[in-house]
Amino acid sequence: MDKNVAEEKMAQLEWYISKHCLWQYNSRGWDRLIQNERILTKTKQVLRGENAKDDDTTADRYYWSEAMSLAGAFKRYFPWITETSKDDIAQILDLLKERMDFTMVKGSLNQELIKQQY
Amino acid sequence: MPYHQFKCSECIPERLQHAVDKGVDEDLTSALPLGYLNTIPGTISERGCAYCGAKHVIGTPMKNVIHLSHGPVGCTYDTWQTKRYISDDGNFQLKYTFASDVKESNVVFGAEKMLKKNIIEAFKAFPQIHNMNIYSTCATALIGDDINAVAEEVMEEMPGKKIFVCNSPGFAGPSQSGGHHKINLQFLNQWVGTGEPEIYSKYVINYIGEYNIQGDQEIMRDYFYRMGIQILATFTGNGRFDDLRCLHKAHLNVLECARSAEYICDELRVRYGIPRMDIDGFGFEATADSLRKIGYFFGIEDKAEQIIAEEYARWKPELDWYAARLQGVKMCLWPGGSKLWHWAHMLKTEIGINVVSVYTKFGHQGDMEKGVSRCEPGALAIDDPNELEGLEAMYELKPDLIMTGKRPGEVAKKIRVPYLNVHGYHNGPYKGFEGWVRLARDIYNCVYSPAHSLVHLDISKDEIPTDKGFVTRQMLSDVNLSDEIKNSTELRECTSDYDPIPRLRKKLEENLYTFPDPETGEWRQVPLEKLKKNKVVDVE
Numbered sequence: 001m002d003k004n005v006a007e008e009k010m011a012q013l014e015w016y017i018s019k020h021c022l023w024q025y026n027s028r029g030w031d032r033l034i035q036n037e038r039i040l041t042k043t044k045q046v047l048r049g050e051n052a053k054d055d056d057t058t059a060d061r062y063y064w065s066e067a068m069s070l071a072g073a074f075k076r077y078f079p080w081i082t083e084t085s086k087d088d089i090a091q092i093l094d095l096l097k098e099r100m101d102f103t104m105v106k107g108s109l110n111q112e113l114i115k116q117q118y
Numbered sequence: 119m120p121y122h123q124f125k126c127s128e129c130i131p132e133r134l135q136h137a138v139d140k141g142v143d144e145d146l147t148s149a150l151p152l153g154y155l156n157t158i159p160g161t162i163s164e165r166g167c168a169y170c171g172a173k174h175v176i177g178t179p180m181k182n183v184i185h186l187s188h189g190p191v192g193c194t195y196d197t198w199q200t201k202r203y204i205s206d207d208g209n210f211q212l213k214y215t216f217a218s219d220v221k222e223s224n225v226v227f228g229a230e231k232m233l234k235k236n237i238i239e240a241f242k243a244f245p246q247i248h249n250m251n252i253y254s255t256c257a258t259a260l261i262g263d264d265i266n267a268v269a270e271e272v273m274e275e276m277p278g279k280k281i282f283v284c285n286s287p288g289f290a291g292p293s294q295s296g297g298h299h300k301i302n303l304q305f306l307n308q309w310v311g312t313g314e315p316e317i318y319s320k321y322v323i324n325y326i327g328e329y330n331i332q333g334d335q336e337i338m339r340d341y342f343y344r345m346g347i348q349i350l351a352t353f354t355g356n357g358r359f360d361d362l363r364c365l366h367k368a369h370l371n372v373l374e375c376a377r378s379a380e381y382i383c384d385e386l387r388v389r390y391g392i393p394r395m396d397i398d399g400f401g402f403e404a405t406a407d408s409l410r411k412i413g414y415f416f417g418i419e420d421k422a423e424q425i426i427a428e429e430y431a432r433w434k435p436e437l438d439w440y441a442a443r444l445q446g447v448k449m450c451l452w453p454g455g456s457k458l459w460h461w462a463h464m465l466k467t468e469i470g471i472n473v474v475s476v477y478t479k480f481g482h483q484g485d486m487e488k489g490v491s492r493c494e495p496g497a498l499a500i501d502d503p504n505e506l507e508g509l510e511a512m513y514e515l516k517p518d519l520i521m522t523g524k525r526p527g528e529v530a531k532k533i534r535v536p537y538l539n540v541h542g543y544h545n546g547p548y549k550g551f552e553g554w555v556r557l558a559r560d561i562y563n564c565v566y567s568p569a570h571s572l573v574h575l576d577i578s579k580d581e582i583p584t585d586k587g588f589v590t591r592q593m594l595s596d597v598n599l600s601d602e603i604k605n606s607t608e609l610r611e612c613t614s615d616y617d618p619i620p621r622l623r624k625k626l627e628e629n630l631y632t633f634p635d636p637e638t639g640e641w642r643q644v645p646l647e648k649l650k651k652n653k654v655v656d657v658e
């Protein structure tokens with residue numbers, strides 16, 4: 001997919017997350033990176049029709065639940081998703097992960113993200 | 119950074135970085151005010167103290183507990199009963215407040231002996247209550263009273279009594295938020311892990327950061343019970359002390375107000391491996407998404423979908439009646455710490471409200487990240503505003519109403535801006551589907567109150583119209599509505615009861631809920647006494 005098109009589609013997904021989700025706001029930067037990684041990877045897997053469960057732990061089940069809920073909402077809000085190829089979904093979701101890491105952690109102005117303790 | 123310069127704060131240059139205007143191309147990497155810093159000298163803040171945050175937000179919603187402030191009587195009395203965190207067993211926590219009543223002589227000679235006497239006296243006066251929370255205050259923290267030692271002594275002398283000591287004096291943090299942090303961790307360290315609960319369902323959650331304001335918890339409890347989920351403990355609204363000792367035994371922490379209670383969730387995740395799931399219980403779509411997520415976690419999505427379908431069918435036509443009449447209404451959404459982000463987007467999409475400003479008194483930058491994300495471009499975001507900034511913003515933005523607490527609300531009324539109390543609520547509960555309709559109704563009644571339109575007349579100079587007679591809210595709200603909406607047979611006004619909580623309690627008494635057995639998975643009723651007072655055994 002053309003990069004500009006992929007970025008435009010990624011921006012739609014980012015908009016949805018910014019208006020509806022809370023999992024990206026854990027209070028520490030390292031925690032946010034894990035949340036982004038686990039939830040967006042699983043969302044990508046769900047949207048590509050792949051297995052998104054890694055193990056039987058409650059932690060994995062939690063990330064999977066967020067991903068299922070997010071993938072469902074993406075499909076409801078953006079019908080183009082169901083017509084997008086698996087490769088293109090991977091491209092868009094990878095861009096999304098990069099973008100979320102930037103806005104929520106690397107480019108964030110939140111001074112609490114680097115505190116050591118909760 | 120698109121900082122907003124308040125004229126009234128030009129003389130306090132540090133205030134500049136506490137307010138931003140969200141522009142069209144702005145995101146969180148370019149527009150975010152500072153937050154959770156000490157209030158700047160010279161500014162009149164609306165914040166509370168760290169003792170107040172610990173006791174009055176998080177401690178006192180716990181039911182069946184004697185809440186005793188160790189300090190001068192003013193600390194407890196002046197801040198008592200500002201919230202309506204009710205309980206389903208008689209509201210002991212609202213009816214009584216206790217203080218050790220520290221005086222000058224105690225400051226000089228110490229107040230420990232007097233505290234011990236007071237603790238025993240309080241337990242004897244209320245023999246049915248076996249738990250106590252003691253809160254330190256500025257005075258007793260400064261004189262160095264060892265409250266923990268006194269509590270230990272009493273617990274030894276009075277077997278069966280349990281005392282939690284909260285060391286969060288007023289100065290222990292920039293605002294009430296410092297107290298939220300302290301009480302979260304101190305309760306966890308002192309009492310969590312000391313009880314073994316009876317598990318009666320395959321699905322077990324803690325409901326965290328929920329304070330049962332006018333029954334919010336009881337609305338959500340109904341949904342969870344309909345899904346067959348056992349709520350081990352609610353931290354802390356309508357929560358029992360004994361249940362809270364068992365927080366470590368849940369499968370999932372469902373977190374509502376992250377501002378006040380994310381700390382305990384994060385620690386429970388680290389220490390006991392319980393995942394933290396943040397939810398929004400306000401708004402139709404947000405509540406539905408939250409129930410769905412919890413449904414996925416336990417593999418009971420179908421149960422969640424069934425509740426969502428039933429609740430939409432019952433309440434959506436009523437929400438839409440108000441939404442049709444509230445399109446474009448301008449609001450300043452100025453709550454304490456978390457409702458700016460819980461509500462901003464749902465108010466816009468489901469009720470048509472134009473949120474022109476969000477503020478937070480004690481939120482951190484994380485709350486502003488959520489708030490700024492969820493409001494629309496053009497909104498003014500303010501951290502820890504002072505009274506003059508609030509006034510300047512209202513004069514500039516000309517909101518149709520503000521949603522805030524009692525103190526700034528009264529200020530707004532003076533300049534003829536109507537306000538809704540979103541701390542203690544006007545006619546809550548506001549949570550869940552039914553609650554959201556109640557909030558829409560309260561907004562509608564506030565904006566279109568015929569009485570309110572009269573306050574804009576100044577009898578010292580305005581001509582008073584004598585030709586106008588009877589006016590109703592609907593005569594005002596329906597002026598520009600299409601006939602299709604006016605005559606709709608689908609839409610209807612709120613039919614929620616004056617107080618919906620007795621209905622929910624009656625339902626609980628009738629014991630209509632079923633839960634899956636943790637071993638066999640068989641769905642069956644659970645004895646009512648377990649639902650109301652689960653068995654907890656002491657463990658070392």
Ligand code: SF4
Binds near residue numbers: 167189254
């Ligand atoms: S600031 Fe100190 S003295 Fe004032 S109410 Fe809070 S605890 Fe009491």
